[in-house]
Amino acid sequence: MKQANSRLVFRVKDGVEPSAVVPNAPLGAENAGGVSLKRLYNVSSEVASFQKNAPMAEAAAAGTNDEIFDKQIYGSKPQPEQKLFRTYTAEGSRSDLDSLYKSLKSDGNVEFVQFDEMNDLYYTPDDPMFGQLWGIRRIECPTAWDETFGDDIVVAVIDTGVDYNHPDISDRMWTDAAGKHGFDFSDGDDNPMDFHGHGTHCAGTIAATIDNDIGVVGVAPNARIMAVKIFPNALDTVCAAAIKYAADNGARVLSNSWGPRFPRPSNPVVEDAIDYATSIGCIVVFAAGNSDQHVSDFSPANYPAVVSVAATSPSDARAGFSNFGDSITIAAPGVDILSLKPNTNSYTTMSGTSMACPHIAGVVALILECNNTLVTDDVKQILRDQGDHIQTDKPVGGRRVNAAKCVTAAVAGQAKAATAS
Numbered sequence: 001m002k003q004a005n006s007r008l009v010f011r012v013k014d015g016v017e018p019s020a021v022v023p024n025a026p027l028g029a030e031n032a033g034g035v036s037l038k039r040l041y042n043v044s045s046e047v048a049s050f051q052k053n054a055p056m057a058e059a060a061a062a063g064t065n066d067e068i069f070d071k072q073i074y075g076s077k078p079q080p081e082q083k084l085f086r087t088y089t090a091e092g093s094r095s096d097l098d099s100l101y102k103s104l105k106s107d108g109n110v111e112f113v114q115f116d117e118m119n120d121l122y123y124t125p126d127d128p129m130f131g132q133l134w135g136i137r138r139i140e141c142p143t144a145w146d147e148t149f150g151d152d153i154v155v156a157v158i159d160t161g162v163d164y165n166h167p168d169i170s171d172r173m174w175t176d177a178a179g180k181h182g183f184d185f186s187d188g189d190d191n192p193m194d195f196h197g198h199g200t201h202c203a204g205t206i207a208a209t210i211d212n213d214i215g216v217v218g219v220a221p222n223a224r225i226m227a228v229k230i231f232p233n234a235l236d237t238v239c240a241a242a243i244k245y246a247a248d249n250g251a252r253v254l255s256n257s258w259g260p261r262f263p264r265p266s267n268p269v270v271e272d273a274i275d276y277a278t279s280i281g282c283i284v285v286f287a288a289g290n291s292d293q294h295v296s297d298f299s300p301a302n303y304p305a306v307v308s309v310a311a312t313s314p315s316d317a318r319a320g321f322s323n324f325g326d327s328i329t330i331a332a333p334g335v336d337i338l339s340l341k342p343n344t345n346s347y348t349t350m351s352g353t354s355m356a357c358p359h360i361a362g363v364v365a366l367i368l369e370c371n372n373t374l375v376t377d378d379v380k381q382i383l384r385d386q387g388d389h390i391q392t393d394k395p396v397g398g399r400r401v402n403a404a405k406c407v408t409a410a411v412a413g414q415a416k417a418a419t420a421s
Contacts, residue, residue: 135333219362
């Protein structure tokens with residue numbers, strides 16, 4: 001596999017030609033050692049702008065000439081600007097540049113030399129209620145956002161509908177070819193407007209808009225929400241049809257904050273729909289349930305093909321209402337979670353494994369945006385391996401999700417796969 005190029009940036013002293021410090025490297029061409037030298041900024045009566053030679057795989061901007069340098073214009077510039085015009089880049093293999101770096105570092109004609117390295121955002125959103133989102137801060141979303149916002153990963157919220165007009169989610173709604181935001185399987189029409197509030201609250205935790213100077217922000221604020229309404233008439237067949245619809249229409253993540261009214265260890269109708277969805281690449285996330293009982297009695301949360309989610313409190317304890325069991329995949333914040341209130345421009349707090357589930361759905365969207373080839377078992381392993389250890393009175397997977405660690409693992413996995421290919 002061809003070695004990726006690196007780049008050095010260096011500045012020479014006034015009056016020194018770059019060829020004096022990088023021998024046999026003409027501007028704009030590779031020398032015999034494979035090092036290409038370019039002027040970072042041009043100086044001429046026609047061209048006095050940044051030489052756009054990044055990213056490294058791209059050629060320099062069309063219409064510029066690396067060798068253009070008007071001494072009269074240069075001499076008329078203030079010293080800080082003259083420094084810019086004495087700055088050059090050297091691009092080549094890392095091994096060649098390691099040697100060149102040492103040479104330039106010790107050369108008295110060179111004022112500085114450094115490798116051209118990537119920078120990250122130090123990101124805190126301007127959404128005014130961000131400080132109240134203890135769950136999103138606890139699972140280290142701001143660090144995860146330095147890498148990804150879950151761009152355009154479609155998350156189906158299979159629930160009571162979504163208020164797609166709420167100003168903090170309207171920009172993040174998925175639409176089909178007819179401009180619809182999903183489907184209402186409870187009433188059999190194409191208007192999945194929320195009648196209750198639960199679905200809108202979940203949608204906000206997943207993908208409320210970031211940096212719009214209002215309200216809150218979601219775990220994956222650039223994901224898209226598909227509204228799939230199953231309540232109030234959430235029969236098994238309605239739920240199964242909704243799962244299939246979400247899968248067939250491109251949702252990669254299915255967020256399900258619901259389950260059986262009474263204990264039911266198996267539900268083949270819904271489980272078959274889940275199997276179909278996972279077979280075409282969906283990650284299906286389910287709330288563990290709020291009965292303070294063992295999850296083994298509650299399908300689909302106990303089904304091996306799903307990501308099952310228990311709820312934790314601000315102290316990282318198991319929420320007293322949360323179902324439990326060794327088969328639970330991961331825990332997530334689920335107590336006093338602030339999110340969207342439907343049919344208003346306002347917000348409200350709710351508690352439940354229903355609130356923990358969308359935290360995980362959002363984290364899964366972040367993971368998939370970093371590595372969209374992952375399947376359910378891959379995602380479950382990342383969630384488990386990268387979670388923060390917590391001690392709880394009853395088992396909830398042993399860990400509480402950490403979005404930042406999950407994203408780092410997904411990026412590392414993608415890079416490893418790319419190297420292997």
